[in-house]
Amino acid sequence: MYFAALLARTEDGWEASDTELDDVETLSDLTDLAREASVDEDTVLVFIEQEDAWFGVLRVEGEEDPRIYVSDAAMAARSSYGEILTDELLGGDEDDLADALDTLDLDGTEDGEIEEQEDTEDPEGSTGPADAAGSGTVPAGPVGDRTILADLGLSEAELLALDTDAMAEIADALGASEVLETAR
Numbered sequence: 001m002y003f004a005a006l007l008a009r010t011e012d013g014w015e016a017s018d019t020e021l022d023d024v025e026t027l028s029d030l031t032d033l034a035r036e037a038s039v040d041e042d043t044v045l046v047f048i049e050q051e052d053a054w055f056g057v058l059r060v061e062g063e064e065d066p067r068i069y070v071s072d073a074a075m076a077a078r079s080s081y082g083e084i085l086t087d088e089l090l091g092g093d094e095d096d097l098a099d100a101l102d103t104l105d106l107d108g109t110e111d112g113e114i115e116e117q118e119d120t121e122d123p124e125g126s127t128g129p130a131d132a133a134g135s136g137t138v139p140a141g142p143v144g145d146r147t148i149l150a151d152l153g154l155s156e157a158e159l160l161a162l163d164t165d166a167m168a169e170i171a172d173a174l175g176a177s178e179v180l181e182t183a184r
Helices: 027-037 080-090 094-102 156-161 166-174 177-183
Strands: 002-010 013-018 043-050 054-061 067-070
Touching: 002 027, 002 166, 002 177, 013 166, 013 177, 027 043, 027 054, 027 080, 043 080, 043 166, 054 080, 054 166, 067 080, 166 177
Parallel strands: none
Antiparallel strands: 002 013, 002 043, 043 054, 054 067
16 A cells, blocks of 8 residues: 655645555656646655555656655565656666667677677676676665755655654654645
């Protein structure tokens, strides 16, 4: 079960609303939802929390690219809305990786000729292009912009320390706990 809320900053403080994510299928959809709630292109925060397993924050300001933080990428990647956020943070989804692999010559030959493979290992232990594409695993733990709320009153250390009921603690740090309660 998900809980999602929008917090839009206004001249008078924060305005909160409970939000439905039924029509959200992409990061663009989520970003558009946030921009629609914006007052004078000011800051809008979208909170998504799944049964205390993970939470995510999307921050939108005007037409700037959204900033994202997810508390546990591995847990979030297992859910539809969390996958939207983690895909953006981790550089795409499996379809993108499959498309990229289809364009590679994986048998080491070009037009049937066998070529010698160069040793692509570098001093840091990377093994070349395959390693750069990633192993396909999603890291356990936080990913994204850890300073996403620092200028609003919640430091990086405080954000990383959040575990359960994160939305309430974030709203409290922002001075928006009363307006968030009315949205729940």
